[in-house]
Amino acid sequence: MGEGSGGIAAATIQSMMDLETQRFITAHPDAAARVGGGLPGYYQGVPMHWMRDWPMPFPLLVTSAEGATLTDSDGHVLADFCLGDTGSMFGHSPAPVRDALVAQAGKGLTYMLPTDDALVVGRLLAERFGLPHWQVATTATDANRFALRVARAVTGRAKILVFNGCYHGTVDETFVRLVDGVPANRPGLLGQFTDLTADTRVVEFNDVPALAAALADGQVACVITEPVLTNCCMVLPDPGFHDALRRLTRETGTLLLIDETHTISTGPGGHTCAHGLEPDLFVLGKPVAGGVAASVWGFTDDVARRLDAVRAATPPGHSGMGTTLSANALALACMRATLERVMTETAYAHMEALAGRLATGLDDAIRAHGLDWHVVRVGARVEFICAPGPLRNGTEAEAAHAGPLEQAIHLALLNRGILIAPFHNMMLVCPATTAAQVDALVAAFAEVAGILAEGKVAA
Structure with missing residues (x-):
């Protein structure tokens, strides 16, 4: 199955993806019934083509979002660290x-x-x-x-x-x-x-x-x-x-x-x-x-x-x-x-503090499991990168991408109640984000990283 990426064997990555895909399908019967084959009337089953870039087997149907949480049609309440890929960087509907x-x-x-x-x-x-x-x-x-x-x-x-x-x-x-x-x-x-x-x-x-x-x-x-x-x-x-x-x-x-x-x-x-x-x-x-x-x-x-x-x-x-x-x-x-x-100084102070907490927690998890990955932060924007760092240019950044590994991590986090951006490993902290949500993300990431590092993926 190839050499894998990010120091993780391809077989381990695929096993996690298969397991998490089945978990997602089982946990989303409403979405599966209504849009499991795509949203009717849209090219490739989505209103905008990049909605297919999420690693989930079919889209979530969002019923509401408020602050730093998002609720889907199957009743799951997710801690949202994607925040519309920056469009809702200050939270949903301030x-x-x-x-x-x-x-x-x-x-x-x-x-x-x-x-x-x-x-x-x-x-x-x-x-x-x-x-x-x-x-x-x-x-x-x-x-x-x-x-x-x-x-x-x-x-x-x-x-x-x-x-x-x-x-x-x-x-x-x-x-x-x-x-x-x-x-x-x-x-x-x-x-x-x-x-x-x-x-x-x-x-x-x-x-x-x-x-x-x-x-x-x-x-x-x-x-x-x-x-x-x-x-x-x-x-x-x-x-x-x-x-x-x-x-x-x-x-x-x-x-x-x-x-x-x-x-x-x-x-x-x-x-x-x-x-x-x-x-x-x-x-x-x-x-x-x-x-x-x-x-x-x-x-x-x-x-x-x-x-x-x-x-x-x-x-x-x-x-x-x-x-x-x-x-x-x-x-x-x-x-x-x-x-x-x-966009106030007070809001940014909250975002800065919790983003720092998030970056430190992710970095600690990476080190604890002996992974040669790194974390980068720009204010309220945090990213884990499944490769050594720091990166200095676009060529190094392109080489650092680990598509199948990242997709498996994203889907595993989603199944643990955490939504991050689908295109890369970006996470945003907004004024409504809580310390409990940050800690939940860190805990979920640590669990997933540990499973991958040990190479033992089981239902």
Whole structure:
């Protein structure tokens, strides 16, 4: 059955997966009866294709979610550490967001005109993130796409640069990877009819010499990056990396876009404010409106001045930016509630403390069972990685993935009342998470790790 992964034999992994699959089926008769063959009417049986990425044999049917718990149609109450893969990073339906949503619902949902909430949100964004000019979009993908158009417009350059292993939603230009050290279109893309490597350069995260070489000819409009790689096994920046990134982009006239959609877990102002980063453009999506679809992107006075000049010299027409439901009244009301009353210093202090407790507990379990794995944390975001660490770049992160092993662990945790993100081993702590939930996750992980380490999987 092969060599396995993460130091665990393939036979042990498969035995755990078989056992946990049967446990799941037995424990979910309602879901099995209603959606065991997929949800009727949907391609491949799900409303969105990535819902098939969960390791469960068929989807859970969620009946409700509140705070840090989720309840399914079979009556199971799960401690939710996935939290909508960051979309509900501040918990499910925080009371201020719920109240704002209900209040706005009686006044209309979208008008293509600003509201009192829009007045407040603009000020709050500038105060919190330190940039003076903001626009509202619907998803982080939209915000990144629009920001890159602006970067190209104001620099007059076509190329962008990404770091290998990056994640910025479904922005075409970011779907470039290094394969054996050579730039290539990301494997698995559907309908891709252009070579993305023509206008996108890709280098390894933390590789300052490679970055310098890629920017040296002055053809790159923008570097787009997360402060920490988060979607390929988390990779932390080396000391001094962000300083070098900012220095090199300024020296070459290249704009710097920081995408904080995942790293907003760091603190109220994201990784940018916590570590004194100085982006030209800034993007935040997913949790900024408490789970309601919304995103924001901001930029400096210099970018605004240059953009004004470009727009003044451009004939009237479609800018290529904006969607009809962007900046709708409902999203702005929920964004105001989130910024004012949910994303608070007090909330982050709670999240930081419990995330630290979680990371320590996971690390202790790994050490207790002699596994050569490691744990990474960025504020309220924690990840266990079934490989030695720390990781320094996207290539190392890709090699650290242990697909079948991770799927077996995820399903085993689910059967023990714990939900974590399906795509990797990411866990989030929210303001509603309790110490008891963290301890339950640590205990379940320790049990599963112990079973795997001993190689004894039995019903």
